[in-house]
Amino acid sequence: MTHQKTLPDSYYQLMEQIQQVDFVLVELTLYLDTHPDDLDAINQFNQAAYESRQLKNTFEKQFGPLMQFGQSFSNYPWDWKEAPWPWQV
Amino acid sequence: MTYTLVKCYSPYISKMDPCPPMLKKCFSTPPNLYIPFQPYNSEQFPTAREALYKGTLWTCLYDPYPLKREENLE
Amino acid sequence: MWYYEKKLQYPVKVSQCNPRLAKYLIEQYGGADGELSAALRYLNQRYTIPDKVVGLLNDIGTEEFAHLEMIATMIYKLTKDATPEQLVEAGMGAHFVNHDHALFYHNAAGAPWTATYIQAKGDPIADLYEDIAAEEKARATYQWIIDVSDDPFINDSLKFLREREIVHSQRFHEAVEILKEERDRKKVF
Numbered sequence: 001m002t003h004q005k006t007l008p009d010s011y012y013q014l015m016e017q018i019q020q021v022d023f024v025l026v027e028l029t030l031y032l033d034t035h036p037d038d039l040d041a042i043n044q045f046n047q048a049a050y051e052s053r054q055l056k057n058t059f060e061k062q063f064g065p066l067m068q069f070g071q072s073f074s075n076y077p078w079d080w081k082e083a084p085w086p087w088q089v
Numbered sequence: 090m091t092y093t094l095v096k097c098y099s100p101y102i103s104k105m106d107p108c109p110p111m112l113k114k115c116f117s118t119p120p121n122l123y124i125p126f127q128p129y130n131s132e133q134f135p136t137a138r139e140a141l142y143k144g145t146l147w148t149c150l151y152d153p154y155p156l157k158r159e160e161n162l163e
Numbered sequence: 164m165w166y167y168e169k170k171l172q173y174p175v176k177v178s179q180c181n182p183r184l185a186k187y188l189i190e191q192y193g194g195a196d197g198e199l200s201a202a203l204r205y206l207n208q209r210y211t212i213p214d215k216v217v218g219l220l221n222d223i224g225t226e227e228f229a230h231l232e233m234i235a236t237m238i239y240k241l242t243k244d245a246t247p248e249q250l251v252e253a254g255m256g257a258h259f260v261n262h263d264h265a266l267f268y269h270n271a272a273g274a275p276w277t278a279t280y281i282q283a284k285g286d287p288i289a290d291l292y293e294d295i296a297a298e299e300k301a302r303a304t305y306q307w308i309i310d311v312s313d314d315p316f317i318n319d320s321l322k323f324l325r326e327r328e329i330v331h332s333q334r335f336h337e338a339v340e341i342l343k344e345e346r347d348r349k350k351v352f
Contacts, residue, residue, distance in 0.1 A: 012174075015170060015174070016174060018170060019170065019171070019172065019173060019174060022170075022172075023172070023173070026172070026222075026226060027330070029222050030219065030222055030223065030226075030330065030331075030334050031334075033216075033218045033219040033222055033334065034219060034334055034337040034338060034341060065169070066168050066169045066170060067166050067167065067168050067169070068166075068167070069166055071166050085169065086169055086170055086171045086232065086236065087171070087175075087232065087235060087236035087239050087240070
């Protein structure tokens with residue numbers, strides 16, 4: 001049966017930090033698609049990709065996997081399918 | 090910035106128009122219309138947080154809405 | 164293939180239960196210039212466009228799915244606990260008798276999504292100009308929804324989505340510039 005899980009403020013704060021870094025990555029991706037030889041932008045991209053990894057590792061330790069099909073490790077029991085989903089929080 | 094992000098015009102007003110006339114109509118002319126190819130080393134918003142909440146990383150592409158439309162006539 | 168990530172691209176907040184606003188937002192869910200149309204348009208055009216700009220169509224198409232999920236989240240939250248009476252009062256009675264609280268791919272007037280909303284001419288310039296037009300139409304739609312919405316949180320998310328249309332339009336213009344460039348001529352920007 002489903003049970004209510006109230007998320008702590010830290011969920012929203014950490015999620016927002018991920019959204020910020022990942023947004024920079026989206027913007028740089030689209031930019032680099034039309035400016036593929038901009039080295040400064042590529043360095044910034046790689047730095048942001050590293051930061052994103054770090055933040056997601058921290059997030060997943062507390063709140064479970066962000067991705068699946070093997071893109072994240074699993075806890076026991078399988079917690080990927082647990083609510084809440086992004087549209088519910 | 091050498092361009093405005095809104096353009097306005099005055100539609101013809103007839104005494105036969107049933108609704109009270111809108112003296113001025115305005116429309117967006119967003120920055121992408123003025124940038125043929127984004128230059129290298131374009132200015133960025135200083136933080137990732139600001140970029141997210143502006144909806145773009147690049148200051149030259151930011152276009153707030155709604156604008157204060159009144160300022161843009163003449 | 165694609166991987167799903169359990170996060171929204173942008174934090175979506177909603178002030179209050181407001182099914183009338185949800186009815187308007189459905190335009191960007193299953194309407195002609197909505198996010199579903201956008202995603203399918205670009206991802207479908209990838210197969211018949213020069214390799215130089217496939218990546219751009221791929222990535223913008225992928226981002227559009229994140230926007231579709233944001234719109235769905237807004238509609239879901241605005242209608243989640245609305246009673247049938249509230250839905251009827253908001254003009255969503257016809258939606259309710261067919262779909263209950265389910266989302267459906269139709270526009271604000273209830274017309275179901277159709278593949279005729281998207282074009283694929285197979286001509287790279289024709290298709291990219293179609294994409295630029297689609298972005299400008301989506302930008303305009305966001306403006307009109309912001310104009311009739313008084314929910315400050317929803318408007319914050321809609322302003323984000325409107326700005327994304329501007330960035331996408333810019334990148335599609337650049338794709339045209341890349342394709343029209345003369346071969347072997349060094350580009351000067």
